[in-house]
Amino acid sequence: MTDDPREQDPLDGSAAVREYFGDTYPRVFAFADMLRDQGVERGLIGPREVGRLWERHILNSAALHPFLxxxxxxxxxxxAGLPGLVLAAMDPDRDYVLIEPMERRTQWLFEAARECGIDNVQILRGRAEEVAESVEADVITARAVAAIDKLVKWCRPLLTDHGQFVLLKGRSAPDELERAKYTLRKQRLTGEIHSAGTIAGVEPTTVVVLTHS
Incomplete structure (x- = not known):
């Protein structure tokens, strides 16, 4: 068995991945490579995640892009920059704000954005409710942060009047939407669950989109 994580991940450098990302592949690959090399040591991903980095993290994040x-x-x-840096790498003509409360993770985000040539991002340290006065966005994304009802309460002040939430979720998405129904009704939001595919052989990602009703 090889100790090289690049050889452990069957999708690393694959033709399917290159085709999926197209012209943006070099930036995405640079970020994935940096995360693979430093992510475990810096506490961003677990050791078992290295060999499935593309499927579990990079493509999982990229699945949000068509819904933005x-x-x-x-x-x-x-x-770790999931999904924010992946999406920004795919979308160089759009402005992204990455909001993260932990200092060591904001430092990682600064370093990764600089070294990977992802120059369309602004990085802010703080919680969503702490940066509401300085951030206005048309789209809010999040992955593994909190349940839908909490995310809406925390993040709605950051959103423009007709903006939307585009959230990475798992199999619990229907239950989360049900539990959030009163919060969504109060905020005049309607939720839809989508199954978002990327490349053949990779399980689709569950995406929840909240729009104004």
């Missing part, structure tokens, strides 16, 4: 619509994106709880 137009305008500025705020990624809340960016952490």
């Amino acid at each position: 619509g137009e305008g500025r994106v705020a990624d809340v709880g960016s952490g």
Whole structure:
């Protein structure tokens, strides 16, 4: 068995991945490579994630892209840069704001954006409710941050009047939407669940889109 994580991940450098990302592949690959090399040591991903980085993290994040619509994106709880840096790497003509409360993770985001040539991002340290006065976004993204009802309460002040939430979720998405129904009704939001595919052989990602009703 090889100890090289690149050889452990069957999607690393694959033709399907290159075709999926097209012209944006070099930036996405640079970020994935940096995350693979430093992510475990810096506490961003677990050791078992290295060999499935593309499927579990990079493509999972990229699946949000078709749902983003137009305008500025705020990624809340960016952490390792998932999905924020992946989406920004795919979308160089759009402005992204990455919001992360932990200092060591904001430092990682600064370094990764600089070294990977992802220059369309602004990185803010703080919680969503702490940066509401300085951030206005048309789209809010989040991955593994909180349940839908909490995300809406925390992040609605960041959103423009007709903006939308585009959230990475798992199999619990229907239950989360049900539990959030009163919060969504109060905020005049309607939720839809989508199954978002990327490349053949990779399980689709569950995406929840909240729009104004």
